[in-house]
Amino acid sequence: MESLMEYGEYIYSVPSKFAFELSLVAFAVWMWKKNLAESNSTRKMTDQEKAQILANFTPEPLCDDIPEDHYALNPRIVSGRIGKRITVNGKDCLNMATNNFLGLSDRPDSNEKATKALRNYGVGSCGPRGFYGTADVHLELESRLAKFMGVEEACLYSYGFSAISSAIPSYSKNHDVIFADEQVNFAIQQGITGSRSTVYYFKHNDPNDLERLLRAQDERDRKDPKKAKNVRRFLIIEGIYMNTGTLVNLREIVKLRAKYKCRLFLDETISFGVLGATGKGVREHFGVPNSEIDLIASTLEHSISSYGGFLCGSSFLMEHQRLCGLAYCFSASLPPLQAVVTLTHLDVVSEDPEIMEKLRENCKKMQNMLMEGLTHLRTDSHPLSPVKVLVLSEAEDRVVAEEKLNAIVTFAENHGVALTVFRRLPKEELLEHPPSIKLTVSSLLTESDMKSVVEVLNEACSQL
Amino acid sequence: MGRKATDERIILDSSIQYQQQRQSEKNGFDELSRGDLKYLREGHFPEDDFEPIPWLMYYATIFSYFVLYVFGTLRDVTRRLGLEKVRSQIEEHRKGYPALYKSFDAFYTRNIYRPIRDCWNLPLLSVPGATITLRDRTSDNYNWTFRYLPTKTTYVNLGSYNYLGFAENEGDCADQVEKCLESNGYSLCSSRHELGTHAEHREVESILASFLGVDEAIVIGMGFATNSTNIPTLVGPGCLIISDELNHASLCLGCKLSGAVTRKFKHNDMRHLEKVLERAVCYGQPKTQEPWKKILIIVEGIYSMEGTIIDLPRVIALKKKYKAYLYLDEAHSIGALGPNGRGVVDYYGADPNDVDLLMGTFTKSFGAAGGYIAGKRSLVNYIRATSFSFAYAASMAPPVARQIIASCRQIMSTSEGEQRLKTLARNTRYFRKRLKQMGFIIYGNDDSPVVPLMLYLPSKIAAFVRDLMDEKIATVGVGYPATPLTESRVRFCLSAAHTREMLDMTLECIDKVGDRLHLKQSVRNRNTSEEILY
Ligand SMILES: Cc1ncc(COP(=O)(O)O)c(C=O)c1O
Numbered sequence: 002m003e004s005l006m007e008y009g010e011y012i013y014s015v016p017s018k019f020a021f022e023l024s025l026v027a028f029a030v031w032m033w034k035k036n037l038a039e040s041n042s043t044r045k046m047t048d049q050e051k052a053q054i055l056a057n058f059t060p061e062p063l064c065d066d067i068p069e070d071h072y073a074l075n076p077r078i079v080s081g082r083i084g085k086r087i088t089v090n091g092k093d094c095l096n097m098a099t100n101n102f103l104g105l106s107d108r109p110d111s112n113e114k115a116t117k118a119l120r121n122y123g124v125g126s127c128g129p130r131g132f133y134g135t136a137d138v139h140l141e142l143e144s145r146l147a148k149f150m151g152v153e154e155a156c157l158y159s160y161g162f163s164a165i166s167s168a169i170p171s172y173s174k175n176h177d178v179i180f181a182d183e184q185v186n187f188a189i190q191q192g193i194t195g196s197r198s199t200v201y202y203f204k205h206n207d208p209n210d211l212e213r214l215l216r217a218q219d220e221r222d223r224k225d226p227k228k229a230k231n232v233r234r235f236l237i238i239e240g241i242y243m244n245t246g247t248l249v250n251l252r253e254i255v256k257l258r259a260k261y262k263c264r265l266f267l268d269e270t271i272s273f274g275v276l277g278a279t280g281k282g283v284r285e286h287f288g289v290p291n292s293e294i295d296l297i298a299s300t301l302e303h304s305i306s307s308y309g310g311f312l313c314g315s316s317f318l319m320e321h322q323r324l325c326g327l328a329y330c331f332s333a334s335l336p337p338l339q340a341v342v343t344l345t346h347l348d349v350v351s352e353d354p355e356i357m358e359k360l361r362e363n364c365k366k367m368q369n370m371l372m373e374g375l376t377h378l379r380t381d382s383h384p385l386s387p388v389k390v391l392v393l394s395e396a397e398d399r400v401v402a403e404e405k406l407n408a409i410v411t412f413a414e415n416h417g418v419a420l421t422v423f424r425r426l427p428k429e430e431l432l433e434h435p436p437s438i439k440l441t442v443s444s445l446l447t448e449s450d451m452k453s454v455v456e457v458l459n460e461a462c463s464q465l
Numbered sequence: 466m467g468r469k470a471t472d473e474r475i476i477l478d479s480s481i482q483y484q485q486q487r488q489s490e491k492n493g494f495d496e497l498s499r500g501d502l503k504y505l506r507e508g509h510f511p512e513d514d515f516e517p518i519p520w521l522m523y524y525a526t527i528f529s530y531f532v533l534y535v536f537g538t539l540r541d542v543t544r545r546l547g548l549e550k551v552r553s554q555i556e557e558h559r560k561g562y563p564a565l566y567k568s569f570d571a572f573y574t575r576n577i578y579r580p581i582r583d584c585w586n587l588p589l590l591s592v593p594g595a596t597i598t599l600r601d602r603t604s605d606n607y608n609w610t611f612r613y614l615p616t617k618t619t620y621v622n623l624g625s626y627n628y629l630g631f632a633e634n635e636g637d638c639a640d641q642v643e644k645c646l647e648s649n650g651y652s653l654c655s656s657r658h659e660l661g662t663h664a665e666h667r668e669v670e671s672i673l674a675s676f677l678g679v680d681e682a683i684v685i686g687m688g689f690a691t692n693s694t695n696i697p698t699l700v701g702p703g704c705l706i707i708s709d710e711l712n713h714a715s716l717c718l719g720c721k722l723s724g725a726v727t728r729k730f731k732h733n734d735m736r737h738l739e740k741v742l743e744r745a746v747c748y749g750q751p752k753t754q755e756p757w758k759k760i761l762i763i764v765e766g767i768y769s770m771e772g773t774i775i776d777l778p779r780v781i782a783l784k785k786k787y788k789a790y791l792y793l794d795e796a797h798s799i800g801a802l803g804p805n806g807r808g809v810v811d812y813y814g815a816d817p818n819d820v821d822l823l824m825g826t827f828t829k830s831f832g833a834a835g836g837y838i839a840g841k842r843s844l845v846n847y848i849r850a851t852s853f854s855f856a857y858a859a860s861m862a863p864p865v866a867r868q869i870i871a872s873c874r875q876i877m878s879t880s881e882g883e884q885r886l887k888t889l890a891r892n893t894r895y896f897r898k899r900l901k902q903m904g905f906i907i908y909g910n911d912d913s914p915v916v917p918l919m920l921y922l923p924s925k926i927a928a929f930v931r932d933l934m935d936e937k938i939a940t941v942g943v944g945y946p947a948t949p950l951t952e953s954r955v956r957f958c959l960s961a962a963h964t965r966e967m968l969d970m971t972l973e974c975i976d977k978v979g980d981r982l983h984l985k986q987s988v989r990n991r992n993t994s995e996e997i998l999y
Contacts, residue, residue, distance in 0.1 A: 064847035333828035424658035
């Protein structure tokens with residue numbers, strides 16, 4: 002009795018606690034009811050029945066069989082260093098397939114610096130950033146990247162693919178809304194899946210379609226204004242689309258962003274170090290101010306020819322990333338020697354912006370040659386894009402088209418040009434992409450190199 | 466290969482156990498799973514240890530959070546009144562937008578994490594070996610920002626995952642990596658499916674497969690991504706994942722991305738796992754009651770926050786009984802466990818082919834970066850063809866691959882490698898036993914080189930880490946959200962590179978600090994006079 006009174010007094014003194022306890026009890030009762038309902042619907046089984054079911058249970062095999070001639074099981078083997086030339090299956094070829102747009106992948110000074118870093122830090126960092134995995138070169142690289150991009154802060158990832166796919170779920174949660182271009186690359190698609198947000202894809206590079214979707218969202222929000230107050234809107238685009246080589250219509254999209262109060266995430270996987278006078282990407286190319294874009298993601302595995310990826314933007318966003326970016330917090334940091342290589346390459350690019358100019362020149366020249374010279378292939382890529390996506394000009398059945406493209410690549414390889422079919426996982430992708438060849442342009446190419454590539458392509462096509 | 470056991474006792478025990486288990490498989494599973502579940506382990510493998518939190522400690526911890534909450538709120542009020550300078554970042558140019566972050570998270574970061582932020586992220590200036598050199602830093606504004614000083618300090622390193630001591634900048638591995646850098650460069654700028662398959666990848670994959678004793682293996686540039694980009698290729702809608710409740714974030718992300726239903730079982734609790742499995746098989750998918758297409762069990766070898774070792778023989782038995790598949794993440798156990806360093810499979814003497822997918826990372830024992838998946842040929846081929854990382858992400862850099870080849874070779878076939886395994890096992894037992902003798906509450910298995918020492922109170926994280934820093938010892942404090950709210954802890958990672966002198970010095974300091982912070986909370990009987998042999 003006394004204890005009961007004590008309890009009464011206690012309730013009286015801390016009402017919020019009482020409310021909390023009451024809600025706990027209510028929750029427990031609810032769970033119990035729910036469990037009861039569940040166990041009623043799934044009736045009890047005897048041990049015999051269980052054994053019977055287990056004996057009859059035949060799960061699917063864990064994996065499908067992959068045919069022996071699948072391209073992934075018979076990869077072409079690269080050996081030695083890669084640069085303007087590449088050794089494929091022991092044969093020296095002109096490199097038109099790897100993403101080292103600025104031709105930085107074969108520099109003796111970077112090698113020297115990497116070796117020096119190796120002799121100081123070893124290879125692995127043996128820990129995530131928080132637990133003694135932050136080397137001074139990581140910090141240096143982050144501030145260098147921020148300066149390069151002209152933003153407040155940058156956040157380094159140890160894998161390009163993980164940067165954007167980890168960033169999206171750390172900001173966008175399950176009741177938020179994402180608007181994304183339908184051609185976004187696979188890493189973004191994974192990030193969107195991971196966020197569990199509602200997603201609307203707009204037609205590729207089509208601001209009108211985007212506006213239609215945004216209006217529809219406004220309409221929905223008007224019906225439930227209370228909920229809408231907490232629904233964040235994210236807009237996700239790429240600078241140059243990896244899948245198509247097209248350039249984003251940034252100015253229009255930025256207008257819509259402001260009008261409909263979205264936050265804008267921009268993936269510069271291809272355009273970083275390529276577009277803009279100092280290599281800042283599409284933002285610089287279009288002259289869009291920093292305040293319009295909330296977060297920029299890019300890889301360091303393409304034009305910078307190193308390893309890893311990064312996010313950059315305001316400190317307000319980056320700080321959150323350092324605590325909540327899953328692939329940032331729960332993974333070992335980038336090997337310091339790779340950070341050193343990146344630093345060296347950023348210096349090279351800043352000191353000599355000419356090489357980016359040279360690259361853009363080459364991209365345009367290549368585009369012209371492809372547009373004018375190609376007989377059986379065509380491209381819709383932007384002239385400034387270092388990635389040219391070549392499709393067969395006549396529509397073909399998928400299997401036939403793939404065979405033809407493979408034959409072209411093999412022919413080219415035999416004639417000293419390394420190309421690659423654009424590899425995707427059709428089953429996993431959002432859209433179906435026509436089979437294509439991915440041709441990459443680098444600043445090291447000369448005019449005659451590019452001419453010879455077009456010639457080889459045409460020859461290959463005529464052999465089909 | 467075919468090396469003599471480094472610790473004959475372990476091998477012997479494990480093979481006896483495995484025989485027993487094989488026998489029981491033949492006799493029918495009931496004996497194993499329904500009978501006395503304990504018998505397999507008796508006397509052989511150390512049990513996972515979870516001494517419960519002393520009740521006084523529990524209430525003290527709750528109270529401590531209450532105090533932190535009150536002070537945090539007070540400071541928020543003073544900030545709002547303008548008595549204290551607001552240093553948090555605010556979002557510019559986005560007025561009138563829904564707030565980007567939840568307010569609780571921001572409160573926690575601002576008022577609880579921020580004041581003790583100096584315990585993490587110290588900049589590393591050297592190789593993370595047995596000792597570590599860190600840049601000194603200081604803060605003029607209570608850890609809101611740091612100022613880096615020109616000075617540096619060297620600490621004994623109990624924080625890095627350098628189990629076998631391969632974080633080195635000289636010696637055979639580093640020499641080989643240097644040569645590789647010279648001849649193969651530092652990056653390939655392409656994916657494995659396009660033109661990024663280098664001769665070095667071939668070599669590392671074949672050597673890894675023979676090290677693990679399976680048909681084939683593949684390597685991927687990041688350990689985290691190895692999980693998050695490959696689990697979705699194996700299971701999808703209509704499939705069930707049964708995952709240990711304490712699985713790593715990368716595994717959870719992989720589960721989430723796969724679209725399969727995920728159910729959890731209590732950490733390393735085989736009875737509960739069996740219950741979940743039985744329910745899954747007998748009742749099928751919710752609503753439709755159709756049988757699951759596949760059931761995939763996902764567990765880790767060593768759990769990095771608890772120091773526990775998975776009860777693998779039992780998991781294998783259950784997986785076979787219920788026709789499920791098994792995905793084993795050996796991130797922390799590969800190299801660190803087993804007489805031949807082949808991880809938890811080797812530790813128990815199990816057959817690697819009983820595990821469908823062996824996954825692991827190179828960031829720990831191998832002192833490199835990246836992850837692998839190994840198993841039967843058909844399965845690895847399937848992953849080769851469908852892995853997201855192979856299709857869309859850059860392939861592993863040649864020097865990193867070379868570090869793996871060099872360290873793997875050393876473990877497999879040199880006496881130096883053997884020595885490393887032995888030293889790690891000895892360091893582990895010695896260090897754990899000594900700590901327990903002192904009366905600390907230590908979680909996990911006596912054979913696990915991850916040693917969590919329980920602090921409980923969140924404020925003790927900073928006190929402990931700072932005190933040890935003053936003694937020139939670097940450790941890792943972990944609190945919420947990486948652990949449950951009331952289970953803040955400090956974690957030591959042992960390494961083959963540690964010498965006995967280092968360990969003794971460290972133990973002495975921990976002893977002192979433990980007394981000062983009242984950490985010796987164990988109520989177990991212990992023999993304090995027994996001398997623990999190294
Ligand atoms: C169980 C587990 N899996 C995966 C990882 C990720 O590995 P990595 O650091 O190589 O990305 C970790 C690392 O902490 C881990 O503990």
